[in-house]
Amino acid sequence: GFEVKIPDIMSISGEGRRNKKPLSSWEQRGVTRVDGSALVQGNLSLSTPAGLMTPAGANGPAFLVFKNFDAIYSYNAAESYGLAIAHLSDRLKGAGPFVSSWPTDDPGTSRAERREIQRYLVSRGYDIGEVDGLIGDKSRQAIRQEQTRLGLNPTGRAGQQILKAIRT
Numbered sequence: 001g002f003e004v005k006i007p008d009i010m011s012i013s014g015e016g017r018r019n020k021k022p023l024s025s026w027e028q029r030g031v032t033r034v035d036g037s038a039l040v041q042g043n044l045s046l047s048t049p050a051g052l053m054t055p056a057g058a059n060g061p062a063f064l065v066f067k068n069f070d071a072i073y074s075y076n077a078a079e080s081y082g083l084a085i086a087h088l089s090d091r092l093k094g095a096g097p098f099v100s101s102w103p104t105d106d107p108g109t110s111r112a113e114r115r116e117i118q119r120y121l122v123s124r125g126y127d128i129g130e131v132d133g134l135i136g137d138k139s140r141q142a143i144r145q146e147q148t149r150l151g152l153n154p155t156g157r158a159g160q161q162i163l164k165a166i167r168t
Helices: 021-028 066-075 081-090 111-123 137-149 158-168
Strands: 002-005 049-054 062-065
Touching: 021 049, 021 081, 062 081, 111 137, 111 158, 137 158
Parallel strands: none
Antiparallel strands: 002 062, 049 062
């Protein structure tokens, strides 16, 4: 995969690594590589399926990921692990660091706090799967919906902002 720039007007609701679309679809929606260049390069084609990952929410970096990411993920079912391994591989091949900043206004949460967020989401009727402290696509989507309901910026991030909001 690689880091991308998404248009400000594009909704990321419902997107995730599993919801793959052809690169032509992402291109039509205005997604570019983070440096502004075309998505299709090298061995990629317009029909290559890719999923959009926004691990730090809508205000952080975004990535298009491919089947090789799924292979890494199958070894260790944590998106952060998959992203770290994929990025390390890219860096070893000479690629540069991430360009977009990670948000600093919403500190992260512990696994116990993420479980608390998930229990809250389940109590509100969301089907997020197992309450395990691992934030996947279903949890992110439910968090976005709750953030919208609570008048927060719908980033989908399981950070301190949503945790504080559900505790009040």
